[in-house]
Amino acid sequence: MSTASPSSPAGNIGGDDGSPLTTSAIVAQAVSGSHVVNIDGYSRTKGLGNGKSVDSEKFAAGGHSWCIEYYPDGYESDDDDWISIYLCCSDRTDANEVKAEFKISLLDQDRQPVPSYSRPSSQIHTFSSKDPSWGFAHFIKRTVLEESLYLRDDAFSIRCDLTVSKEIFTEQVPPSVVVPPSDMHRHLGNMLLDGDAADVTFNVGAETFAAHRCVLAARSSVFKVELLGAMKEKTATLVRIDDMEPMVFRALLHFIYTDSLPAADEGSGAAAMAQYLLVAADRYNLERLKLICEGKLCDHVCRGNVATTMALAEQHGCAALKKACFRFLTSPGNLKAVVASDGFEHLRSSCPSVLEELVAKLAP
Template identity: 55%
Template sequence: MERSVFGGGGVAQSDSISVSAIVAQTVKGSHVLKIDGYSRVKASAGSGKFISSGEFVVGGITWDIRYYPNGCTPKTSGWIGIVLHLKHNHATGVEASYAFSLLDGAGEPVPSYSSGKGTARTFKCADTGFGCRRFIMRKALEGSAYLKDDCFSVRCDVTVSTTAVRIPRSVAVPPPDMHKHIGRLLESQVGTDVTFQVGEETFAAHRLVLAARSPVFMAQLFGPMKERSTGHVRIDDMDPRVFRAMLHFIYTDSLPDMDSGDDARAMAQHLLVAADRYDMERLKLTCEDRLCDNINTGTAATTLVLAELHGSRGLKEACFEFLKSPGNLKATMDCDEFQHLTNSCPSLLSELLANVAP
């Protein structure tokens, strides 16, 4: 791992047929960019202006990172932008994927501030760049623990695609399918050793699977609680459909198929609450991601309250960004749901106004 800091097929000829294959391979590398003197750097570069990191090499290709302290464009001036750039021309282009992550004090990625997600791009010539133009809002960073002593760090993970010619082996390894096998345990009910009474429905499950996926279930089923001895848990404040969907995620690491529209949004909201209750971070972020795609004038107020009550920082910031439009803010305030926001989270109202004020 490198770091930078700134302050301011061939065919065989023979009597028989031979076989070869062109196989895609990848080379991975990471670069940590430390912004030392965040305030000074922010003051020195206007919107659309960037500061480049030191150069680094991954897969034999030279790269750098461009840091936009006041946004890549005037429309994103309230955001910090991070873009990966190719430094030299390549005749055939370079296929690579990237991911950016904000690092915490221990140097570990912050899940809610990771972007790029390994999207493959073709970098064709020098100065070709791809990245995240809305990486993190400046206000969010400045109010977080990740900006310490006027410094913070971002890691860029780069994967460069290459090709190689080789004779294929006779054994083909299929993609991972553990989730399918664990999912069949839930379907077959073989070996279940705990039951849940949720409303009028009963669900059978496996203690070890639940405990492995949720620290709350670990304490509930293997800690000094009565459910450990009885093997039966009653849940009175959750819809059976929500519990069934949560079980599906626990066993398969994916959400079940859900209809689009209001029902799907409501299910995502209820699942986010359940994920927060059982400390299932991946499920919670999955629900946040779905809800971010369904923010409108009719849902923004209730979504903002949900994000506030359950510590969903990314979802909360998405709502603030939507409400920065005067038209969206006015239409949202005219909805009945906005009264729920003022009644249930009055402190959120002042924070909302502070974030959307021009």
């Protein structure tokens, strides 16, 4: 909300005496955050007892500590066929009430909220010592969850999106010029698509890609050596790229020119593409792209790919990804299923040191 001098007509750039028009704002601050809880071994949580919960690890949002309360057998006696989910503010006091609104969502296999099971709070709720928790007694029926695709490998996930209200204050708003965000990436992306002034062509599989030496060299130290150094590609106008699929090289070029990944569906092929791109990013020393792919793969670890993902992490120095794989395998059910898979044999033959490290971590 802004205010102006009452004597200044709307639209004037200053007061009647020529003084500059000043502006202030009344600001109602809010801080948002999200937290994901994975329930691994769902069938073993049933039977805990009506009204009994398991709390998630605490997480911080808006300067306060929170946790998710998971009731596998319902919150009250009337809820015994339901899974109940509640949000609890764990550091509130009588003198420290916390106001917040939130939404709790069941996640699908692509880690996206399921619209029919996304429960928003109807209004801003006040958390206090007398009322520390609030949530949904009828979040989802157990039979519905068990018959759905959202329960996979005896596990499912929920996400809490939380907005915490902060203090209301006023402040002076200094005059400023609005500068639009940079659109350099758009211009460079168009130059790649149009091929204007391209001076090198790459042959990848059955496809060719026109590009610009100076752009590639500026973004990748490997391309700089190959295209501007003493190597034979310096004077070549056609460069062949082996051991890479055309769609992977196309995505690699898109990132080099725009610093972003091309729009793609987050389906079952997302993890495979992230694996290929991670290898390409490591090959051309594109550290930011490598970290983006590593983050995506950390979110897609499952029984079907954990062995190959762990081998990939070891071969390309991805410590966070390897840690995510180890964490996934700490579940006995996951470990047993993976040991019996073909991917485990590949891991055994390609990266025996990783198995030694895994055994050491799982040892009591």
